[in-house]
Amino acid sequence: xxxxxxxxxxxxxxxxxxxxxxxxxxxxxxxxxxxxxxxxxxxxxxxxxxxxxxxxxxxxxxxxxxxxxxxxxxxxxxxxxxxxxxxxxxxxxxxxxxxxxxxxxxxxxxxxxxxxxxxxxxxxxxxxxxxxxxxxxxxxxxxxxxxxxxxxxxxxxxxxxxxxxxxxxxxxxxxxxxxxxxxxxxxxxxxxxxxxxxxxxxxxxxxxxxxxxxxxxxxxxxxxxxxxxxxxxxxxxxxxxxxxxxxxxxxxxxxxxxxxxxxxxxxxxxxxxxxxxxxxxx
Numbered sequence: 001x002x003x004x005x006x007x008x009x010x011x012x013x014x015x016x017x018x019x020x021x022x023x024x025x026x027x028x029x030x031x032x033x034x035x036x037x038x039x040x041x042x043x044x045x046x047x048x049x050x051x052x053x054x055x056x057x058x059x060x061x062x063x064x065x066x067x068x069x070x071x072x073x074x075x076x077x078x079x080x081x082x083x084x085x086x087x088x089x090x091x092x093x094x095x096x097x098x099x100x101x102x103x104x105x106x107x108x109x110x111x112x113x114x115x116x117x118x119x120x121x122x123x124x125x126x127x128x129x130x131x132x133x134x135x136x137x138x139x140x141x142x143x144x145x146x147x148x149x150x151x152x153x154x155x156x157x158x159x160x161x162x163x164x165x166x167x168x169x170x171x172x173x174x175x176x177x178x179x180x181x182x183x184x185x186x187x188x189x190x191x192x193x194x195x196x197x198x199x200x201x202x203x204x205x206x207x208x209x210x211x212x213x214x215x216x217x218x219x220x221x222x223x224x225x226x227x228x229x230x231x232x233x234x235x236x237x238x239x240x241x242x243x244x245x246x247x248x249x250x251x252x253x254x255x256x257x258x259x260x261x262x263x264x265x266x267x268x269x270x271x272x273x274x275x276x277x278x279x280x281x282x
Contacts, residue, residue, distance in 0.1 A: 007036040007104055007161065008087030012077035013095040014043040018053050020096045025063070027098035033105040038063045039085060041077040045070040075173040075181045078157075082167060090162050096206045097158040103202040107161045116166035116193025117143070117186075119159040122203035133159075136199055143195030148187060149234075149241045154195070157182040158203045166193050179216065179223035187231065221252045243269045 009028055013021055021040070028038060040058050044051040046067065058065035066084060068077050078092055089108070093099065107118040122133045133155050140153040147153060154160065160182075170188040173181050189195060228235060228245060235242050246269035253262040 004035055005088035005108075006086060007033070007089045007091060007108070008039060008082070008085030008164075009036050010039045010041060010078055010081030010085065010090065010092050011095055012041045012043060012074045012081070012092070013054060014071070014074070014077075015050060016095045018057060021054065021057070024093055024095055024098050025061075027100075028093070030101050031099065031104050032102050033108065036104065037085070037087060039066060039081045040064065041066045041068065041081045043068045043070065043072060043074070043077045073175065073178075075175045075177065079172045079175065082164075082172060085164070088164055090164050090167050091160065092157045094156075094158060097156075098204050098206075099158070100202050100204070104161070106198060106200070106202060110196045110198065111161075111163070114194045115163075115196050117160050117162045117189050117195040118198065119154045119161075119195065120198040120200060120202040122155065122159060122201050122205055124205050124207060126207045132201060133205060139197060139199040141197045141199055143190040143193075143197075145187070145190050146238075146241070148190055149231075149238075150244050152183045152186065154182075154186045154197070156205050158205055160186075162189070163193075177223050177226055178219040180220065180227055181223070184223075184227050184230070187227075217252050217256050221249065221256075224249050224252070 011021065011024060025038060028036065040054065040063055042051055042054050042065065044054070051067070055065055057063075064084070066080055068080060074094075081092075082090055089111075091104075103120070107120060110118045121136070121139055124131055124133050134153060138153065140147055143154075166189060170185070170192060172185075174184050177184055186195075224245075228249075235245055246265050250262050250265035250269070253259070253265060
């Protein structure tokens with residue numbers, strides 16, 4: 001472990017007001033751990049008003065400024081930043097989220113030769129509420145693939161610090177996924193590396209009414225369906241995991257008020273179960 005190693009902080013941005021990015025970066029500059037580099041990856045169309053303002057801001061503050069070809073998505077932007085990064089550790093901060101002051105210092109303490117990723121609990125902010133991302137009693141302090149398939153106890157991208165070698169070894173972010181790319185990455189990391197969780201809030205994940213992927217049900221649905229196909233052989237071998245994964249998809253159909261597909265998902269989830277299986281779940 002290198003407790004004093006360089007941390008590369010990658011911030012993908014698209015169509016976001018500069019005040020959000022500035023707040024995210026302020027939470028970096030206020031960190032108690034100071035050995036880091038800030039890499040902003042701009043996914044806006046070249047020459048747009050957004051792109052011009054972000055570039056000027058980065059140049060003025062000596063941040064590394066990179067671009068995609070424009071509107072390639074957060075997955076591509078993060079991977080571009082990771083390829084350029086020089087740090088031993090990689091971490092990803094979305095342009096509308098921020099960190100508590102001791103996040104880097106606290107999480108870096110948990111790395112050793114066997115640990116590929118360290119994550120933490122955090123807060124979720126909305127326009128009128130604040131709550132923990134994961135209830136303390138539900139937080140998982142060591143990577144567990146079985147539980148991860150049941151629910152994403154690790155959380156959003158903002159939570160993790162990942163060893164550079166680990167990130168590239170598992171294949172980076174899947175650029176074909178329209179959503180749930182963080183969840184997919186956690187699965188691949190936990191399958192191969194030890195992951196450690198700190199049951200303490202160290203980040204703030206913001207939910208609001210601007211361009212946020214969690215509000216786009218069609219993309220979330222496509223993301224879950226692609227993840228299911230990637231890990232189908234694993235999922236189908238365990239009726240409980242398979243059942244709960246179908247429930248995730250069913251919930252999205254219910255939110256869309258597509259009740260025909262909702263009931264079809266529920267039927268599919270239950271179709272291969274026997275009575276003794278249902279007793280385990282209920």
